[in-house]
Amino acid sequence: MFSREFFTGLVRAGAIGLGMLGATGCSVAQQDRFTLITELPPGFSIKGEASYVPRTGESCTVPPRKGRNYPGLKFFEQKLNNDAQTAHFEVPLTSNEGGCPLVLDTFAYEVDAKYGADFRNVGRAHTGVSFSDGSAESPSPPPVLVLQKQCQWLFRTAGPDRYIAKILKCKSVATPDQASDPVVKGPMQRAQFAGKTIKVVFSIAKEETPYMGDTWVKFPEGWKRCMGKSLEDPYAFCRGNTTDFKPFKMPDGRDCTVYPNCTE
Template identity: 45%
Template sequence: MNKHVNTPNGKPLMPTIKWGQALCLGAFTLVVSGCSVTPPKTFTVRAEVPENFTVTGTADYVPGPGESCTGRSGKPFRIGRLHFKPEQPNTAHQVEFKVPLTDTEHGCPTVLQELTMNIEGQWGKRERDMSLASAGFSISQEPSALSPATSTPQAQVFNGQCQWLFRTVGSKRVIRKILQCRAVGANGEMEKRMIGGRLHRDQLADSTVKLVLSVAKEEEPYFNRYWIKTAAGWKPCKGNWGRDIEELCVTPPQFKKFKMPDGRDCTVYPNCTEQEQ
């Protein structure tokens, strides 16, 4: 797993190094016979993802209490950033990586403040046919109301659902898709809030934070009231603005043709033709 540390302006504080190397180079115990270290406490991030999805992580670390971190410029920095990728290839639609609760760079102890889980969905065959969404977690330093974590703490599970939204772009009105992911409530319905929440530091060591993602069965238009649903499929409206892309529907509605990513000229989405399928 590769590790990167960035300042707020996005410039790396040190070259990309392997995780094992980072432990030896940090402010840990070193002995003549080799690198003898006390690894930082970690927790596991595990994501169950739909087909053609993956999840990576971005963690922000801030100086510990009373610490002042200095970058290569000699100026203090406020945030160190680590990037995490799955430790193994996506197997059975599950990805996993470990996140340390503390980190040391340039002799400066830092503590985990935030974790972003980057959700990437592939909607087409081309590499660029993808879209991104995210889940976010803040790390609370306050003691949890729960009992202290045991030697085998239970997993914290966060459920989310992703929705593919379609629209047209450019003068040829080619279909593109945008990924939107939201939290799923106790009733199983998608909510307006983002996936994520607050994690308590005293409950995290050696625990698992689990993200369970699903995908809505039906796609929806990206722009509300710019498409009309018919028995054959969705039809993009032509309005009063004279733009190339779909417009706000008027009464009576008028429609535009568009192109599928494979180049087909179509009148309804996703069936392409008026004939019901």
């Protein structure tokens, strides 16, 4: 039977920064899995969770958790690295763990990225792909299907000292040749991806924008934080006042008046 350790241990030796875990005596046939490749920018880490459900027509249920064994979930992880990194995962499309025939339903990602030295200076975003029943005779995806995910930092101030905090937002971006491709729109047909590769490329936008509208004003030298009703106003909407602003602090503690350059 497959265990969490086994599936995590299927990460290829070429993956950067992954701890290899031991495998059980079971094996997964090449045609019963797909290869997931993730390309991450510097300062990123990723956790993956493959979720399985009973095969269509089966009356059984997903077996309950037993110890560290999760029949309906398989876990994958790529640790944070200060450099750009690429990870390879072998993801089973089916499982018979616990005696119930299971099929892959979703593969969800939890992406973390650091924006400062403190352990709290981390943004998190969630994304993923879903699968459905289908036929291997349906229009087939290419041997390597590339999916683009663009991430962007959204900044705001938090707390009485108005420290800069950032929220990470990631969205799918279709390449021109994918604009009308049904393979990348909606759930992917499971049978089409047997023995194939899905490559997910994460990028980070160069420009950061405010998390909430009408709270910052953009000038040539950068963004200024609106005063609001007072220095203590935690929301501080501009409401047409584009002349009164208040200072804030960078994550490293610097006192600043403009973001991201700090000083004008």
